[in-house]
Amino acid sequence: MTTIERTAEPAVRGGWRTPAALYRLISSPALRAVLGWDLPRHDVRVITRKPGAVCLEVGSGGGFYTRALKAHLGEGSTLIALDPSARGTRSLEQDLRTLPGADTVCVTGDGCRLPLADDTADTLFYGYSLEEMPDPIGAIREAHRVLAPGGELVLFLWRPVMNRHRRRPVIDLLETLFERDRSAVGPQNLRLVYRKPVEEICAQDELHACPLCTVS
Ligand SMILES: C[S@@+](CC[C@H](N)C(=O)[O-])C[C@H]1O[C@@H](n2cnc3c(N)ncnc32)[C@H](O)[C@@H]1O
Numbered sequence: 001m002t003t004i005e006r007t008a009e010p011a012v013r014g015g016w017r018t019p020a021a022l023y024r025l026i027s028s029p030a031l032r033a034v035l036g037w038d039l040p041r042h043d044v045r046v047i048t049r050k051p052g053a054v055c056l057e058v059g060s061g062g063g064f065y066t067r068a069l070k071a072h073l074g075e076g077s078t079l080i081a082l083d084p085s086a087r088g089t090r091s092l093e094q095d096l097r098t099l100p101g102a103d104t105v106c107v108t109g110d111g112c113r114l115p116l117a118d119d120t121a122d123t124l125f126y127g128y129s130l131e132e133m134p135d136p137i138g139a140i141r142e143a144h145r146v147l148a149p150g151g152e153l154v155l156f157l158w159r160p161v162m163n164r165h166r167r168r169p170v171i172d173l174l175e176t177l178f179e180r181d182r183s184a185v186g187p188q189n190l191r192l193v194y195r196k197p198v199e200e201i202c203a204q205d206e207l208h209a210c211p212l213c214t215v216s
Helices: 020-026 031-035 039-048 066-073 085-096 138-148 166-179
Strands: 054-058 079-084 103-108 120-125 147-158 179-185 189-195
Touching: 020 031, 020 085, 039 066, 039 138, 039 189, 054 066, 066 085, 079 085, 085 103, 120 138, 120 166, 138 147, 138 166, 147 166, 166 189
Parallel strands: 054 079, 054 120, 079 103, 120 147
Antiparallel strands: 147 189, 179 189
16 A cells, blocks of 8 residues: 655745646646647556556646546556645645546645655656756656656656756666656657666666757
């Protein structure tokens, strides 16, 4: 069973953070279709469905992807939606209550200090949230800590914000800690799917040349 540590207010400081008052606006399907070619029901299909799986969405905001994830994962699975805004997570929990699909819990928290024990999540999903974290490198290390061996890490990155320069150290670390499964480069975004190796990767392994680092 997954134990979730609920924190009253997370220690999130510095960096740009989408104000909770804008969550409704940024969850507008029309705006998102124009800005990022985002189609939530289609996009979440990249996530592997497994009965009884635990999926953590880090940076759920107004729930643009959470609703689609809940339906996609289906009954018998657990979806944890985490965001630093207490107001946002409370209102999202209300909205999701009546929707069919995975059991869902919304928690106020910080992607750099995930409220899960080591090796407990089957899937981690970041929909344009890593960009806003004060320490994206620390957040990737946290992802590695909580993801179960063989688990899936899915990241959508918005290229105008997560430009090549900002992305490079993040991608380098991802390529060191995880095995890349799939990636897609869109006009505005990058969609990445990694797997946590079942066997630990030797820290001395050389980084392989990464084509994603060269996408501008
Ligand atoms: C651009 S919004 C995307 C929200 C949502 N995933 C979507 O696609 O509409 C970025 C989200 O990252 C969240 N965020 C910022 N810093 C965070 C942190 N340290 N930990 C977790 N989420 C964070 C923000 O609160 C916001 O909800």
